[in-house]
Every structure is written in C-alpha cells, then in structure tokens.
Amino acid sequence: MQRPLTDLRADLDTGRTSAAALAEAALDRARDPAGEGARVFTRLYEEWAPELARASDAVRGAGVPRSPVEGLPISIKDLFDVAGETTRAGSVALDDAPPAAAHSPVVARLLAAGAVLTGRTNMTEFAFSGLGLNPHYGTPLNPYDRATGRIPGGSSSGAAVSVSDGMAAAAIGTDTGGSVRIPAALCGLSGFKPTPRRVPRDGVLPLSTSLDSIGPIAPTVTCCAILDSVLTGSGADVPAPAALEGLRLAVPTTIALDGMDSAVSAAFSQALSILSAAGAQVREIVVPEFARLPAINAKGGLIAAEAWHWHRALIDRAGPRYDPRVLVRLMRGKDMSAADYIDVLEARAAWIASLETRIAPFDALILPTVPLIAPALATLEADDAAYGATNILMLRNPTFINFLDGCALSIPCHWPGTAPVGLMIAGAAGRDRAILSIGQAAEAALDAALRR
Known part of the structure; x- marks a missing residue:
C-alpha cells in the first residue's frame, strides 16, 4: 500500500x-x-533526483523546510516544460523539437517547494485518449492483475503507475476529459482535477485550451490537497474534512449510470449505502444536460477544434510518426469551421448555466468515475473497434465535469483485493476546496467501512 505524504513527511x-x-x-x-x-x-x-534530494536534506537539516512536500519524490507527466529538455508528450513526432528555455510554472513551483522530481512519466500520445496505450514507449501495466495485463487508464498512465509502484510518492498529471481521474480510478488511487484556471498552464503542451486542467494523483485526498496548495501557489492549509451528517449529494441518473459492469455497480451501490449510513442525504436526480452533450460535440467539440489548431503544422511535417489511433481523432478537427467552433462555445455557456442552476441545491455530485474496471491491454491492442468503444465509455463521465468547467475527485470505493473502482465527487467551478473537504470525509467513511 502506498504511504500518504503526511506519513513520509513525519x-x-x-x-x-x-x-x-x-x-x-x-x-x-x-x-x-x-x-x-x-x-x-x-x-x-x-x-x-539525488542532487535535489541532497539539497533538500540540507535545507531540512538547517531547520527551514520549504513546504509540506519538501524532500518527497514526485513524478511529472511528459507534458511539462523542464528547462533544457524537449517536451515530447509521449510522442516521437517531437524528437527534433528544441528544448524548453525555462521551467513551466508547475515545475518551478514543485522545485521551489523542495519536491524531488524522479522523472517524466509516459502517457497516451499528446494526451488524447482515456486508456493509456502508447505504441512508442510501451504501456505500463495496471498494478491490479498483472497476470492478465490490464490497462492503467490514461492519458496520465505512467503517472498513476509511478505512484502505485512506489517510483514516486505522488504524480502530477493533466486532465482534459478525465486524464487524471481515469488512471487514478483504475489503479486504486486518488486523483484531483481542479477548476482549470486554478493552476497555470503556461509551459504545458496543450490538448484543449478550454478544457485542460493540471492536478495530482496520490494515495489519499489529503495528499491531493497538499499538492493542490503547491500547484496553485497558494500555500493554503489543507481544508478540514466536511461533516457527512446532512451533506447533500446528488446522483445523476441520466447516462452517468449506464453501462456499468457488475464490479463497478456493486462498489458504487455500496459506497452510496456507506455515505447514507454516515448521515449524508443521497438523492438521485435527472440531468437532461448530460443527454444534450453528445449533440453539442457531434462535430468533434472543443477538443477536436483546439487540438487541430495546435497539431496541424506538426501533422503536415510528421503525421506518419503519430500513433494512428490518436491521429484519426485529431483529424476530426480539420473539417470544423470557425462557425462550428463558435456554436460549441455558445452552447457550452448555456449548458454550464443550466447545469449549475440544477446542481446548486446540492453540495456535490457523486457518480462512478468510469463504468468499467480496467480491461485487458491485449484486447484493446488487437481490436480498433473495442479500443474506440472502451475509450468513449471511459471518458464519458469525467468529460461531463470538464465541459462544466468544474472540479472533481476520484477516490477508491472497492473492497480490498478486488478490482479498483473510483467514486467521483464533483462540483461547479471554484468549488475546489469544498470538494476536497467532502472528499476527505467520504474517503474516511469508505475506508472505515471497507477496512482498507
């Protein structure tokens, strides 16, 4: 079991x-x-990493630790600029790109806080899939059932496995449609997707400038909150756990509960029972906005348009070097017009306003992070149709929160020894500290009931 950052700090x-x-x-x-x-x-x-660690030990020895992550090993996704290094984003199409001139603010803040960076983690090429497959660098296997060889989830695949396997105490990833929460859920970890503007995205290779977020994958919600204070530059204290008694939690029944496998269905149902027994008011609600989202994104949506804008010149130059499964999704943006893009922006603004009004009476939404446990890697490698269908399912629920411009946690809710299942706790933009507070309380209740 991974050790919380607080234990390592002690x-x-x-x-x-x-x-x-x-x-x-x-x-x-x-x-x-x-x-x-x-x-x-x-x-x-x-x-x-050893150089950073020696410097950290000297700082601690002088009695002036810089932050709660002083001296802790942290990995960073291969999207963040590090001065003097080429940012490849899990691709080989950027092998000849110039090195970064400066650290991204995320990297600079981690270093200023005394974090010891262990390496750049593998990912779905250009962060464009929720499964984590990478034909260039290989796909790290999920810590659960390695005999079968299951996917880690993506796009922050290496980030999650770096934590599950003790190659880092925590990891920093990105989340455009679930890329922090999906691998956290499939690997039995906590993952936090903040409100996008909460963490600066300069020096981070983009997928969708409207939807990209930067957040941690770590053993616990408290770990995520500690890292959030570093990434935001706020230095804020970890929020206190919420009181579950009387907490108003909404379970969206529209689409979000469709297609659950038996393991996810059983774990999610048990989680709701545990939270209800602890005093939370759990109520099912219909969310028609979720049903409207596929039509809004029918031509590719914000991701296709904004990703095409960034990739079009590189595709002209190095298209054959792309992962074909990524390339085919990027090409969807080629046929979107400026009017199509503006249509999505306008529809999104109305969609957000409607959904925020609907969920305003509640403290948070709760839903399965993803409807499936981690499938076998070999099945997805061998079958493009299975890859596509599984990718859509994995991205579905997390994408609702990205489109909302909101914030969300994924926390484990499965029984020990069984396949990892994630419970998503989500809210509207700016509700980050409230969601972290609720997440701590929910995590404690689930841990006590499931005897982790």
Missing part, C-alpha cells in the same frame, strides 16, 4: 528517513528490470 521530520533515501528507493524501483519502470518513464532523473 518520517523526514523525525529523521527516520531522508530525502536521499526516499529518492534512491524510488529510483531503484524504476530501474528494476522486473518492474514497470521502463514503460512508466520517458525520462528518469537518475542524476538530478
């Missing part, structure tokens, strides 16, 4: 371990030829 504070020891342990796991490290990282910081 060990550092009391001298039971050091940043150097934590970094070396993480690197050893990443270098283990029997492990997933070769597929988890596109670049492992074998020299930089």
Whole structure:
C-alpha cells in the first residue's frame, strides 16, 4: 500500500528517513528490470533526483523546510516544460523539437517547494485518449492483475503507475476529459482535477485550451490537497474534512449510470449505502444536460477544434510518426469551421448555466468515475473497434465535469483485493476546496467501512 505524504513527511521530520533515501528507493524501483519502470518513464532523473534530494536534506537539516512536500519524490507527466529538455508528450513526432528555455510554472513551483522530481512519466500520445496505450514507449501495466495485463487508464498512465509502484510518492498529471481521474480510478488511487484556471498552464503542451486542467494523483485526498496548495501557489492549509451528517449529494441518473459492469455497480451501490449510513442525504436526480452533450460535440467539440489548431503544422511535417489511433481523432478537427467552433462555445455557456442552476441545491455530485474496471491491454491492442468503444465509455463521465468547467475527485470505493473502482465527487467551478473537504470525509467513511 502506498504511504500518504503526511506519513513520509513525519518520517523526514523525525529523521527516520531522508530525502536521499526516499529518492534512491524510488529510483531503484524504476530501474528494476522486473518492474514497470521502463514503460512508466520517458525520462528518469537518475542524476538530478539525488542532487535535489541532497539539497533538500540540507535545507531540512538547517531547520527551514520549504513546504509540506519538501524532500518527497514526485513524478511529472511528459507534458511539462523542464528547462533544457524537449517536451515530447509521449510522442516521437517531437524528437527534433528544441528544448524548453525555462521551467513551466508547475515545475518551478514543485522545485521551489523542495519536491524531488524522479522523472517524466509516459502517457497516451499528446494526451488524447482515456486508456493509456502508447505504441512508442510501451504501456505500463495496471498494478491490479498483472497476470492478465490490464490497462492503467490514461492519458496520465505512467503517472498513476509511478505512484502505485512506489517510483514516486505522488504524480502530477493533466486532465482534459478525465486524464487524471481515469488512471487514478483504475489503479486504486486518488486523483484531483481542479477548476482549470486554478493552476497555470503556461509551459504545458496543450490538448484543449478550454478544457485542460493540471492536478495530482496520490494515495489519499489529503495528499491531493497538499499538492493542490503547491500547484496553485497558494500555500493554503489543507481544508478540514466536511461533516457527512446532512451533506447533500446528488446522483445523476441520466447516462452517468449506464453501462456499468457488475464490479463497478456493486462498489458504487455500496459506497452510496456507506455515505447514507454516515448521515449524508443521497438523492438521485435527472440531468437532461448530460443527454444534450453528445449533440453539442457531434462535430468533434472543443477538443477536436483546439487540438487541430495546435497539431496541424506538426501533422503536415510528421503525421506518419503519430500513433494512428490518436491521429484519426485529431483529424476530426480539420473539417470544423470557425462557425462550428463558435456554436460549441455558445452552447457550452448555456449548458454550464443550466447545469449549475440544477446542481446548486446540492453540495456535490457523486457518480462512478468510469463504468468499467480496467480491461485487458491485449484486447484493446488487437481490436480498433473495442479500443474506440472502451475509450468513449471511459471518458464519458469525467468529460461531463470538464465541459462544466468544474472540479472533481476520484477516490477508491472497492473492497480490498478486488478490482479498483473510483467514486467521483464533483462540483461547479471554484468549488475546489469544498470538494476536497467532502472528499476527505467520504474517503474516511469508505475506508472505515471497507477496512482498507
């Protein structure tokens, strides 16, 4: 079981371990030829991480730790600029791109906080899938049932497995349609997608400038809240857990509960029972806005248009080097007109206003993060139709919250020893600290009931 950041910080504070020891342990796991490290990282910081760790130990020894993540090993997705390195975004189409001139604000804030970066993590090429497959660098396997070989979820695939396998204490990913929450759910971790403007996106290779968010994958909700305070630059304290008694939680029955497999259905039902028993007021509601979203995005939506804008020149130059499954989705944006794009923007504004009014009486939405447990990798590699259908299902529920411009957590809600299942707790834009507070309370109730 992964250790929470608070436990690791306590060990550092009391001298039971050091940043150097934590970094070396993480690197050893990443270098283990029997492990997933070769597929988890596109670049492992074998020299930089020990240097950062030694500096952190010196700072702590002087009695001036810089933040709650001082000395903790953290991985970063291969989308963030690091000065002097080429940002490849899980692709080989950018191999000849110039190195970044400066750190992205996310990287700069992590370094200023004393985090020890262990490496850049693998991902779905250009972050354009919820499954995590990568034909260029390989696909890291889900920690659950490696005998079968299941997908980790994406696009932040390496990020999640870096945490599940102890190659990092936490990871930083991005989320445009679920790319933090999906791998968190499938790998049994917590993942937080903040309101997009909460964390600066400069120096981060974009997928959709309207929908991209930056957030953590970590062992617990408290870990996510600690990292959120670093990523936002706020330095805010972790919000206190909410009181579940009387909390108003809405379960959207429109589309969001469709297609659940038996494991997800059973775990979700049990989670609702646990929260209700703890005093939460759990109420099912109809959400017609969810049913309207496919029509709004019928021509490709914001992602297709905005991704095409960024990729069109690179596709002209290096299209044959793209993952074909990614390329075919990017090409959808080629035929969208400016009028089509403006139509989506206008429809989105009305959709958000309507949905915010509908959910205003509630403290949060709760729904399954994804309707399926992690499927076998081999099945998706062998069958393009299965890949496409599974990708749509995995992205469906998380995408509702991205389109809302909202914030959301995924937390584990499965029984120990069974396939990981994620419970999503979501709210409108700007409700981030409230969602983190509710998430802590829900996590505690689920952990106590399920005896993790």
